[in-house]
Amino acid sequence: MKQFLINGLQLTGFSAFEPVVRLCAGENRPEQVRKITQLLVMPAVAFLMFLGLWTIGAASVETRFGKIPNPRQVWVAGQSLFAAHRETVQQRAAFYVERDAKVRVHTAKAAEMRAAAAVPANAALKERLEKNAVKQDELASRTARRKFSGSPSYLDQILTSLKTVFTGFVLASLVAIPVGILCGLSPTFMACVNPFIQIFKPVSPLAWLPIVMIVVGAVYTTDPSEAWFEKSFISSALTVALCSLWPTLVNTALAVASIDKDYINVARVLRLGPVTRVFKIILPASLPLMFTGLRISLGVGWMVLIAAEMLAQNPGLGKFVWDMFQNGSSETLAQIMVAVFTIGIIGFLLDRVMIVCQKLVSFDSAVSA
Amino acid sequence: MPDSPFLLTAWSRVVLCCGVLAAAVGCGGSTAATPAPSASRTAAVGDAAALLAKEQLDLEKDELKLGFIKLTDCAPIVIAKELGYFDDEGLSVTVEAQANWKILLDRVISGELDGAHMLAGQPIAATVGFGTKAHIVTAFSMDLNGNGITVSKSVWQQMQEADPKLDSPTPPHPITAAALKVVADRQKAAGDPLKLGMVFPVSTHNYELRYWLAAAGIHPGFYTADDTRGVIDGDVLISVTPPPQMPATLEAGTIQGYCVGEPWNQQAVMRDIGVCVVTDSEIWKNNPEKVFGVTKEWAGKHPQTHLAVVKALIRAGKWLDAVDEKGEFLNRKRACEILARKDYVGADYDVIANSMTGTFLFQSTDRQEQKDFNVFFEGFATYPYYSDCIWYLTQMRRWGQIDEPRDDAWYHETAKSIYLPEIYRQAAQLLVDEGQLTTDDVPWDTDGYKSATSEFIDGMEFNGRRPREYLAKFPIGRKD
Numbered sequence: 001m002k003q004f005l006i007n008g009l010q011l012t013g014f015s016a017f018e019p020v021v022r023l024c025a026g027e028n029r030p031e032q033v034r035k036i037t038q039l040l041v042m043p044a045v046a047f048l049m050f051l052g053l054w055t056i057g058a059a060s061v062e063t064r065f066g067k068i069p070n071p072r073q074v075w076v077a078g079q080s081l082f083a084a085h086r087e088t089v090q091q092r093a094a095f096y097v098e099r100d101a102k103v104r105v106h107t108a109k110a111a112e113m114r115a116a117a118a119v120p121a122n123a124a125l126k127e128r129l130e131k132n133a134v135k136q137d138e139l140a141s142r143t144a145r146r147k148f149s150g151s152p153s154y155l156d157q158i159l160t161s162l163k164t165v166f167t168g169f170v171l172a173s174l175v176a177i178p179v180g181i182l183c184g185l186s187p188t189f190m191a192c193v194n195p196f197i198q199i200f201k202p203v204s205p206l207a208w209l210p211i212v213m214i215v216v217g218a219v220y221t222t223d224p225s226e227a228w229f230e231k232s233f234i235s236s237a238l239t240v241a242l243c244s245l246w247p248t249l250v251n252t253a254l255a256v257a258s259i260d261k262d263y264i265n266v267a268r269v270l271r272l273g274p275v276t277r278v279f280k281i282i283l284p285a286s287l288p289l290m291f292t293g294l295r296i297s298l299g300v301g302w303m304v305l306i307a308a309e310m311l312a313q314n315p316g317l318g319k320f321v322w323d324m325f326q327n328g329s330s331e332t333l334a335q336i337m338v339a340v341f342t343i344g345i346i347g348f349l350l351d352r353v354m355i356v357c358q359k360l361v362s363f364d365s366a367v368s369a
Numbered sequence: 370m371p372d373s374p375f376l377l378t379a380w381s382r383v384v385l386c387c388g389v390l391a392a393a394v395g396c397g398g399s400t401a402a403t404p405a406p407s408a409s410r411t412a413a414v415g416d417a418a419a420l421l422a423k424e425q426l427d428l429e430k431d432e433l434k435l436g437f438i439k440l441t442d443c444a445p446i447v448i449a450k451e452l453g454y455f456d457d458e459g460l461s462v463t464v465e466a467q468a469n470w471k472i473l474l475d476r477v478i479s480g481e482l483d484g485a486h487m488l489a490g491q492p493i494a495a496t497v498g499f500g501t502k503a504h505i506v507t508a509f510s511m512d513l514n515g516n517g518i519t520v521s522k523s524v525w526q527q528m529q530e531a532d533p534k535l536d537s538p539t540p541p542h543p544i545t546a547a548a549l550k551v552v553a554d555r556q557k558a559a560g561d562p563l564k565l566g567m568v569f570p571v572s573t574h575n576y577e578l579r580y581w582l583a584a585a586g587i588h589p590g591f592y593t594a595d596d597t598r599g600v601i602d603g604d605v606l607i608s609v610t611p612p613p614q615m616p617a618t619l620e621a622g623t624i625q626g627y628c629v630g631e632p633w634n635q636q637a638v639m640r641d642i643g644v645c646v647v648t649d650s651e652i653w654k655n656n657p658e659k660v661f662g663v664t665k666e667w668a669g670k671h672p673q674t675h676l677a678v679v680k681a682l683i684r685a686g687k688w689l690d691a692v693d694e695k696g697e698f699l700n701r702k703r704a705c706e707i708l709a710r711k712d713y714v715g716a717d718y719d720v721i722a723n724s725m726t727g728t729f730l731f732q733s734t735d736r737q738e739q740k741d742f743n744v745f746f747e748g749f750a751t752y753p754y755y756s757d758c759i760w761y762l763t764q765m766r767r768w769g770q771i772d773e774p775r776d777d778a779w780y781h782e783t784a785k786s787i788y789l790p791e792i793y794r795q796a797a798q799l800l801v802d803e804g805q806l807t808t809d810d811v812p813w814d815t816d817g818y819k820s821a822t823s824e825f826i827d828g829m830e831f832n833g834r835r836p837r838e839y840l841a842k843f844p845i846g847r848k849d
Contacts, residue, residue, distance in 0.1 A: 135427070139459070146431070147432070147461075149450075149462055149463040150463075151465075230481070231481055232481070313467060313468040323439075323466055323715070324711065326439050326613035326715065327439065327613075328715070328716055329716050329720075330717055335711070
């Protein structure tokens with residue numbers, strides 16, 4: 001049990017909590033207490049000091065939106081955003097109940113009209129009634145397809161951002177990993193690709209964004225009401241992909257190029273074909289470094305996404321920040337700070353997820369946070 | 370066109386009459402006036418007529434996404450949504466705040482937005498090809514007035530030094546740019562021209578700011594086909610700043626004055642970083658401000674949907690301007706509460722209420738009655754007059770955005786291809802039939818041109834029928 005918990009904590013990068021487990025298991029108390037003080041109590045004290053400094057500092061800065069909010073006010077703003085989310089959830093539920101009721105009304109009307117049309121006395125109106133019954137059927141099916149039209153809540157924005165970042169990240173990885181492997185395998189290919197990597201790697205996401213938006217606008221011309229994805233979603237995701245491509249690519253190339261020669265020799269001795277060689281030898285051997293690249297990529301992608309959403313006004317956390325800034329109300333600063341913490345915490349969690357993946361594929365436990 | 374709403378309503382009336390007749394015949398000897406009992410054969414006939422009487426428009430599309438900019442004059446769209454007027458038309462509408470006018474226009478053109486709250490100049494400029502080119506049309510004017518010009522506190526002080534009349538807690542209104550000319554000339558001589566902000570090259574604000582400056586002899590600068598910065602020969606430098614950033618940019622000193630819609634003048638006054646010198650109803654009384662724009666293609670593909678949207682917007686305008694017997698606004702407070710939500714305008718209620726509820730704060734000591742600061746319905750405010758369009762065209766020519774002289778016929782034709790009063794009239798007719806509107810709410814007799822008016826800050830008369838004659842009258846600006 002103890003070992004299981006400790007392994008779990010180490011795997012997820014929360015090894016700071018390890019002494020607590022050991023202490024509970026009654027292991028070498030003074031030592032554990034010392035470690036807890038060092039790894040948990042002191043950071044907690046530092047955090048409290050940060051809150052204290054913030055509270056004092058905030059009160060002394062006057063902006064055109066009022067004073068800078070203190071931690072308490074930010075907390076309250078966070079709660080109100082959450083309350084607004086719950087309200088949206090209720091509104092959404094109510095919307096769908098109402099929608100279904102409307103569908104039933106239309107269906108009932110259609111039936112009523114057909115029934116009325118069947119009555120001989122209505123012969124003069126028959127055609128008209130039948131036509132309208134068809135129309136009611138159409139309305140019913142159209143209403144049934146309707147989606148909630150209220151504005152997205154804070155949590156909706158977070159979900160949108162997460163979806164976008166993962167899409168961009170997956171797209172980037174699908175390109176970067178194969179290209180990286182090719183680069184690692186073939187020095188000639190590497191020499192060809194290298195100049196592009198060197199030039200495009202340092203480009204800021206915000207420079208890519210207008211190009212991506214214009215190209216997506218020109219190429220993706222599906223009627224918006226029938227399209228699977230929104231244009232804004234695609235342009236955000238592509239911008240993320242363009243920027244988070246490079247760390248994975250470079251790390252994969254490096255990993256493949258620096259595989260232990262013994263492994264390659266073994267493959268030669270066993271006369272493995274090129275495909276088998278990639279999947280049995282090269283990929284497993286380069287996974288740890290590749291995952292380091294993926295982890296950096298996801299981090300970059302998350303940062304890029306927020307900036308892209310802010311600039312392009314694509315739905316997500318970035319747009320939320322910009323909208324709140326544009327509101328210019330007395331709540332503005334507190335709401336933006338809530339967003340800043342949310343972005344930070346999500347970024348942290350994404351990183352943790354990648355660390356877990358990285359550790360799961362590593363042979364040794366040398367890779368650490 | 371058999372689907373025309375006129376015919377449709379007329380037809381449904383005929384159907385209704387038939388139904389009543391049939392019911393009467395069906396009832397035979399019994400008194401025809403008795404309400405039909407349920408479940409009987411006669412009832413089926415009566416119900417059949419009733420079933421047909423309540424026909425909605427044949428919508429081509431019922432899920433719409435409309436864009437807006439965080440300004441109080443987006444109110445008709447927001448109110449039509451919040452009060453369920455769109456729902457009444459069978460529309461499911463999402464409204465989405467946009468970052469700036471350019472993004473908004475691009476999204477309407479690309480089809481991501483079905484329609485949007487637009488600057489009156491946007492459909493016109495897009496159609497004549499200044500800036501992004503696309504044929505945009507409008508069948509609904511969203512409001513009249515609603516803008517103001519604010520200067521920084523230091524410019525205000527210099528204006529007070531130049532004109533002692535202004536040195537009072539309640540200076541006489543309207544304030545012309547005469548005192549500002551002294552400041553502008555001094556700064557120009559010093560090689561550091563006065564820098565002013567407006568929200569978009571084809572915005573009402575740009576033309577109003579230029580009009581106000583030029584009326585006092587300050588040259589605001591020309592546009593040419595090659596140089597679209599609009600600063601050629603100017604005594605001042607006018608540049609674009611997005612509305613919500615105006616107060617911050619003024620505070621930072623990047624600009625020393627601006628022309629913008631609400632709540633961004635009131636915010637500068639309330640945060641004590643500027644003084645509002647003039648409102649646009651003082652520059653041109655009841656000037657058209659925002660419109661509801663859609664692309665011509667969209668309007669062609671969705672005629673009934675367009676009609677339904679305009680119906681809902683007309684109702685929202687009427688609601689916003691409803692007054693009680695004492696002339697007090699009935700619904701503006703509620704409107705301010707709705708607009709203050711973070712998904713709409715999002716500014717504090719007090720800031721929004723300042724201009725929406727009939728008063729306007731020029732500076733902390735100077736609160737004035739401005740009943741008509743925002744007009745959403747009164748005086749046929751929402752009717753799309755050709756003459757409104759023509760005024761914008763004349764200003765675009767005056768400052769060189771239209772780069773060559775045009776004859777009067779061109780002005781009239783262009784106006785008629787952008788403003789669509791016939792759609793407004795159809796929508797209004799449907800609303801009258803439904804009892805939502807009275808006949809005298811709509812200017813049925815107009816030919817689309819308002820009568821000539823000289824209610825401008827410089828008293829110049831504008832007659833929409835003769836645009837070239839109007840242009841020739843101005844001392845500053847292109848005259849042909």
